[in-house]
Amino acid sequence: MAAVGRSSAAAATSLNSSALFRRSLPLPPSQLSFRRPRFSVNAACPLFSDNNNNNNNNSLSQNGVVNPKPSPLELLKTSAADRYTKEKSSIMCIGLNIHSAPVEMREKLAIPEAQWPLIIEELCALNHIEEAAVLSTCNRMEIYVVALSQHRGVKEVTDWMSKISGISVPELREHQVLLSNADATQHLFEVAAGLDSLVLGEGQILAQVKQVVKAGQGVPGFDRKISGLFKQAISVGKRVRTETNISSGSVSVSSAAVELAQMKLQDASLADAEVLVVGAGKMGKLVIKHLASKGCRRMVVVNRTADKVNAIQQELKDVEIVFRPISEMLACATEADVIFTSTASESPLFSKENVQRLPLVSHGRRRIFVDISIPRNVEPGVSDLETALVFNVDDLKEVVAANKEDRIQKAAEAREIILDELNKFEAWKDSLETVPTIKKFRAYVERIRASEMEKCLSKMGQDVSKEQKEAIYALSMGIVNKVLHGPMQHLRCDGNNDNSLSEVLENMRALNRMYDLETEISLMEEKIKVKIGRVKK
Known part of the structure; x- marks a missing residue:
C-alpha cells in the first residue's frame, strides 16, 4: 500500500x-x-x-x-x-464492493458483461497495464490487472474509474479495495469460494467468475497471468464447495430478497400477495423459484421476450407464471403488492413520478419494491413516497445475518483450502520467471551449435551427401539436448514447496550471470514493444 x-x-x-x-x-x-x-x-x-x-x-x-x-x-x-527490473510486474485488485462502498457508488461503475472485452483492451492501452480482467456483479466491480509498476498502475486505473463513473478520485480512494500480489490472489479465491459475498457461501458468484474467463477468451490483454489467476480461482471455488459443503442450505441474493419481502409483509404472506417480477435473467429466475418455494402459486413476470419465461414455466408447471412484455410493466404494477426487479437496464424503470401515480395497495399497506439490480431499477426518490417501501441489495444484510452463524465453521475450513491453493498459484506465478531464461539459454546454445556445424560442413567441402549432413545435424542436436537436460531440469518448478522454488530461481539467476543472458532487460524490452504496439494501433 x-x-x-x-x-x-x-x-x-x-x-x-x-x-x-x-x-x-x-x-x-x-x-x-x-x-x-x-x-x-x-x-x-x-x-x-x-x-x-x-x-x-x-x-x-x-x-x-x-x-x-x-x-x-x-x-x-x-x-x-x-x-521495471527493480519493481517487477504485480497482480493488482482495484475496485469497489458491497463491504467497502454503498450501492449509490457501485452502480456508477457497473459494467455490463457484453462490454468486458472492450474494457480489457481499454485498460491494457494504459501505459503501465499489461493484462486485465473485469468482475462486475450486483455486489462488486473489481478490476484485476498485471501492472508494470504498482503505484503507476493504481493511479492509471483509478483515474480511468473516475473518468467513466464521474466519481472524484479522492472519493474513490476513500471506498476503494486495493490489493496486490498474494493479497489480491487470496481475495479473488475467497470471492470465488463465496467467502466475500453478502451471503456467505453463495454459489452464483462462481458462475460469474467463470463468465470472466469465457468473456476474456481471445481478448488481447487477457493473457497468461490473469487467465491463470481466474482459472485457478474457479478450481478453488469448486474445491471449497465439494470439500466443505459451504453452499448447502445457504441463501443466495435472490432468496434473501424473497425472505426480506416476506418479513416486510408482516401479517400477510407471499402466497396471498399479488407479485410482479421484472426481469427473467439468472437473478430473476432464482427469485421466481424462491417465490414458488414460499408458496406463491401465481405471479406476473415482465420481460423483453417470452422465451426465458416460457422456459421457467416448463420447470415450474405447478405455478401460474403470466408473461407480460416490458411495455405493460406499469400496467402490471398497478395490481401488484410486491415488485421484484432484476434487469440489466442502465436507467431506472420505476421513477418517483410514475410510482406516485399507481393506485394504493389493498388493505392500506405500502407497495413493496425489492430491487436487486445494479444499476438500480427503482429510482432512489421512490423511497420518499408514503405509499412505497423500497429495498436494494444493501438492505439484505439483516436477512443474511440470521443465516450466517451456522456456516462460520465451514468458512474456516474453506480458508485452509484457499491457503493451500494460494501457495500453489504463487509458486506457479514465480516459476514463470524462469521461462524467458529457458528460451534465452536454448537460443544461446542453438546459436553455438548452428555456427559450429556450419564451420564443420565448410571444412568438409562440397562432397558431403544429404545423409551425412543429416547425421551431423542429428549428432549436434543430440549433444545439445544432453547438455541442456540438466540445466532445464533445474529450471523447472513443480510448486510443491518453497525450497524447490527458491532453488529454481537461484539457478535462473546463476545462468543469467554465467552466460550474460540479460533476461530481465530483454523481458522489459518485450513489454515495451507490446505497449508501443498497442499505442500505435
Whole structure:
C-alpha cells in the first residue's frame, strides 16, 4: 500500500516520459532494435531540458569530446530498464464492493458483461497495464490487472474509474479495495469460494467468475497471468464447495430478497400477495423459484421476450407464471403488492413520478419494491413516497445475518483450502520467471551449435551427401539436448514447496550471470514493444 501513496509527481514524470517515448518512434514496433542501455539518467539530467539554445543533438563531455545526445526513446528505455527490473510486474485488485462502498457508488461503475472485452483492451492501452480482467456483479466491480509498476498502475486505473463513473478520485480512494500480489490472489479465491459475498457461501458468484474467463477468451490483454489467476480461482471455488459443503442450505441474493419481502409483509404472506417480477435473467429466475418455494402459486413476470419465461414455466408447471412484455410493466404494477426487479437496464424503470401515480395497495399497506439490480431499477426518490417501501441489495444484510452463524465453521475450513491453493498459484506465478531464461539459454546454445556445424560442413567441402549432413545435424542436436537436460531440469518448478522454488530461481539467476543472458532487460524490452504496439494501433 505504501507504493500507492507516493507523490503524484513521480507518476506524472513517468507518463510524460511515456508520451515522449511514443512521439519519438521513427519505425513501427516490428522494426525496432533494442540494445542494452550503457548509461544511467537521473531526474536532474539536463537532457530533459528544452531551455537549450543549441539545437544540435550532440553534447560536449568535460574533455571537449562530442558525444551523441540520447533520444527520448533511449532515455525512457534506460529509466524503464532500471524501474521495471527493480519493481517487477504485480497482480493488482482495484475496485469497489458491497463491504467497502454503498450501492449509490457501485452502480456508477457497473459494467455490463457484453462490454468486458472492450474494457480489457481499454485498460491494457494504459501505459503501465499489461493484462486485465473485469468482475462486475450486483455486489462488486473489481478490476484485476498485471501492472508494470504498482503505484503507476493504481493511479492509471483509478483515474480511468473516475473518468467513466464521474466519481472524484479522492472519493474513490476513500471506498476503494486495493490489493496486490498474494493479497489480491487470496481475495479473488475467497470471492470465488463465496467467502466475500453478502451471503456467505453463495454459489452464483462462481458462475460469474467463470463468465470472466469465457468473456476474456481471445481478448488481447487477457493473457497468461490473469487467465491463470481466474482459472485457478474457479478450481478453488469448486474445491471449497465439494470439500466443505459451504453452499448447502445457504441463501443466495435472490432468496434473501424473497425472505426480506416476506418479513416486510408482516401479517400477510407471499402466497396471498399479488407479485410482479421484472426481469427473467439468472437473478430473476432464482427469485421466481424462491417465490414458488414460499408458496406463491401465481405471479406476473415482465420481460423483453417470452422465451426465458416460457422456459421457467416448463420447470415450474405447478405455478401460474403470466408473461407480460416490458411495455405493460406499469400496467402490471398497478395490481401488484410486491415488485421484484432484476434487469440489466442502465436507467431506472420505476421513477418517483410514475410510482406516485399507481393506485394504493389493498388493505392500506405500502407497495413493496425489492430491487436487486445494479444499476438500480427503482429510482432512489421512490423511497420518499408514503405509499412505497423500497429495498436494494444493501438492505439484505439483516436477512443474511440470521443465516450466517451456522456456516462460520465451514468458512474456516474453506480458508485452509484457499491457503493451500494460494501457495500453489504463487509458486506457479514465480516459476514463470524462469521461462524467458529457458528460451534465452536454448537460443544461446542453438546459436553455438548452428555456427559450429556450419564451420564443420565448410571444412568438409562440397562432397558431403544429404545423409551425412543429416547425421551431423542429428549428432549436434543430440549433444545439445544432453547438455541442456540438466540445466532445464533445474529450471523447472513443480510448486510443491518453497525450497524447490527458491532453488529454481537461484539457478535462473546463476545462468543469467554465467552466460550474460540479460533476461530481465530483454523481458522489459518485450513489454515495451507490446505497449508501443498497442499505442500505435
